[in-house]
Amino acid sequence: MISFEHITKWLQAWLNAHMSPILVLAVETVLIVILAIALFAVLGLVLVIMERRVAAFMQIRMGPNRVGPWGLLQSTADTVKLIMKESIVPTHADKFLFNLAPFIVMIAAMLILAPVNFAQRFHIWDLNIGILFITSISSISVIGILMGGWASSNKYSLLGAMRSGAQIVSYELSAGLSILTIIVLCGSLKVSDIIASQETGWWIFKGHIPAIVAFVIYLIAVTAETNRAPFDLAEAESELTAGFHSEYSGMRFALFFLAEYINIFIVCAVGATLFLGGWMPFHIGHLQGFNHVMDYIPSSIWFFGKTFFLIFVIMWFRWTFPRLRIDQLLNLEWKYLLPISMVNLLVMTVVAIYHLHF
Amino acid sequence: MSATYILFWFLSALAVVSALMVLFSKNPVHSVLWLIAVFFAISGHYILMNAQFLAIVNIIVYAGAIMVLFLFVIMLMNLNKETEPRKNIWMKLAGAIAAGSLLMILVSLVGQATELSHRNLLMKDGDIGLIKNLGKILFSQYVVPFEITSILFLSAMVGAVVIGKKD
Numbered sequence: 001m002i003s004f005e006h007i008t009k010w011l012q013a014w015l016n017a018h019m020s021p022i023l024v025l026a027v028e029t030v031l032i033v034i035l036a037i038a039l040f041a042v043l044g045l046v047l048v049i050m051e052r053r054v055a056a057f058m059q060i061r062m063g064p065n066r067v068g069p070w071g072l073l074q075s076t077a078d079t080v081k082l083i084m085k086e087s088i089v090p091t092h093a094d095k096f097l098f099n100l101a102p103f104i105v106m107i108a109a110m111l112i113l114a115p116v117n118f119a120q121r122f123h124i125w126d127l128n129i130g131i132l133f134i135t136s137i138s139s140i141s142v143i144g145i146l147m148g149g150w151a152s153s154n155k156y157s158l159l160g161a162m163r164s165g166a167q168i169v170s171y172e173l174s175a176g177l178s179i180l181t182i183i184v185l186c187g188s189l190k191v192s193d194i195i196a197s198q199e200t201g202w203w204i205f206k207g208h209i210p211a212i213v214a215f216v217i218y219l220i221a222v223t224a225e226t227n228r229a230p231f232d233l234a235e236a237e238s239e240l241t242a243g244f245h246s247e248y249s250g251m252r253f254a255l256f257f258l259a260e261y262i263n264i265f266i267v268c269a270v271g272a273t274l275f276l277g278g279w280m281p282f283h284i285g286h287l288q289g290f291n292h293v294m295d296y297i298p299s300s301i302w303f304f305g306k307t308f309f310l311i312f313v314i315m316w317f318r319w320t321f322p323r324l325r326i327d328q329l330l331n332l333e334w335k336y337l338l339p340i341s342m343v344n345l346l347v348m349t350v351v352a353i354y355h356l357h358f
Numbered sequence: 359m360s361a362t363y364i365l366f367w368f369l370s371a372l373a374v375v376s377a378l379m380v381l382f383s384k385n386p387v388h389s390v391l392w393l394i395a396v397f398f399a400i401s402g403h404y405i406l407m408n409a410q411f412l413a414i415v416n417i418i419v420y421a422g423a424i425m426v427l428f429l430f431v432i433m434l435m436n437l438n439k440e441t442e443p444r445k446n447i448w449m450k451l452a453g454a455i456a457a458g459s460l461l462m463i464l465v466s467l468v469g470q471a472t473e474l475s476h477r478n479l480l481m482k483d484g485d486i487g488l489i490k491n492l493g494k495i496l497f498s499q500y501v502v503p504f505e506i507t508s509i510l511f512l513s514a515m516v517g518a519v520v521i522g523k524k525d
Contacts, residue, residue, distance in 0.1 A: 136414045139422030146429045
């Protein structure tokens with residue numbers, strides 16, 4: 001059976017047979033860059049159309065259905081429109097920072113892809129502190145957002161950037177603590193080790209109640225971190241026009257928009273890796289036949305299936321809960337989620353020390 | 359010239375130039391952004407020494423948390439070129455002399471230190487900066503200073519809350 005692992009191994013062997021080691025490294029780097037950019041473009045197009053279709057499904061209407069078969073080319077047409085549009089820079093803007101900000105947000109999103117395991121032994125760089133790398137780089141995008149909001153020299157942009165930054169910084173804490181709960185169980189920060197530790201069962205099933213609590217807190221925290229409804233007051237249209245990217249137009253706006261969707265994909269991929277076993281197939285105890293059938297499904301399908309399921313859940317939130325006020329948002333984080341996740345981490349440590357998990 | 363050498367000189371030049379730009383930028387927001395560039399260059403140095411954990415923690419703590427708070431404060435106070443207070447030329451000169459003397463003392467002390475002389479830097483294959491080794495040392499050999507530092511942080515946090523609550 002052909003898998004990503006076979007393709008990469010075959011390619012590496014072929015390159016090594018025909019080129020010098022330095023050239024092999026260069027060619028592989030170029031290939032990875034092309035693949036990452038292609039993944040970004042495809043993900044952006046797919047997620048936008050998925051968002052609109054899910055929204056239409058929730059509200060019992062058709063959604064985009066004119067461009068291409070079943071309206072699938074709608075987001076492609078939108079992208080072409082955005083590329084053709086003129087990018088306007090406000091007169092009093094800080095030109096350099098204004099132009100730099102979308103790229104910083106984009107580069108941060110791209111760097112996070114490195115440790116993600118997309119399929120069995122298919123990843124860019126499986127470094128030994130993978131999860132920590134993801135959390136640290138995701139905090140860089142705050143700088144890009146603040147930069148963009150400040151450089152547009154518009155009070156609405158600045159206020160939106162401030163709200164966005166405060167929200168990301170505060171919800172990062174409980175997201176980090178719920179990630180830590182699973183790290184305590186597997187004892188490694190390396191992504192492939194975390195997945196390997198779930199061979200007998202996913203942590204959400206094996207880790208008792210603390211794992212489930214951590215999973216719920218993680219979902220709430222990342223929804224807030226990606227600035228999505230019900231936590232989208234950073235771009236509350238009725239009060240702030242559009243938040244930190246009010247002044248952006250054309251391709252620069254598209255980059256912010258794309259980075260937002262890529263971030264949703266990444267947080268869901270991390271959630272799937274930590275709680276739902278990454279590319280590990282679903283196994284039930286000693287049911288040999290069932291387990292073998294599950295093993296036949298390729299690992300990449302498992303990974304993307306779990307990730308897109310989580311993305312669907314986050315899109316589902318958007319049409320289920322009303323938007324929070326800023327004081328409710330901060331109360332939820334500092335008075336409820338943070339204490340709960342701290343106690344949860346303690347309980348999980350006890351579970352891990354006494355090997356109470358399955 | 360191996361790749362490590364080129365990277366070392368590139369990162370060092372980046373760090374020094376960015377640090378100078380922190381001082382020379384007229385706009386405080388630009389200064390903070392240059393300071394973030396300095397932290398990234400330093401993280402690059404850590405990675406050259408195979409201290410990946412230190413590199414990432416440096417990015418999280420400084421670039422990700424402290425500098426974001428700096429940016430918040432500076433942006434909210436709306437400091438810019440016009441509002442910057444004009445300082446006396448003699449004050450500037452005195453500051454330059456004091457800081458230069460401190461630099462000279464530090465450089466001469468580092469040059470004389472017997473602990474540091476004739477020691478080679480572990481490039482690429484040192485493993486003390488990896489999370490496992492660092493954690494073991496911090497929680498066995500240096501556990502008391504480590505815990506005292508954390509109490510210091512806690513008291514600073516409590517202090518901030520107490521000051522903030524006073525109306």
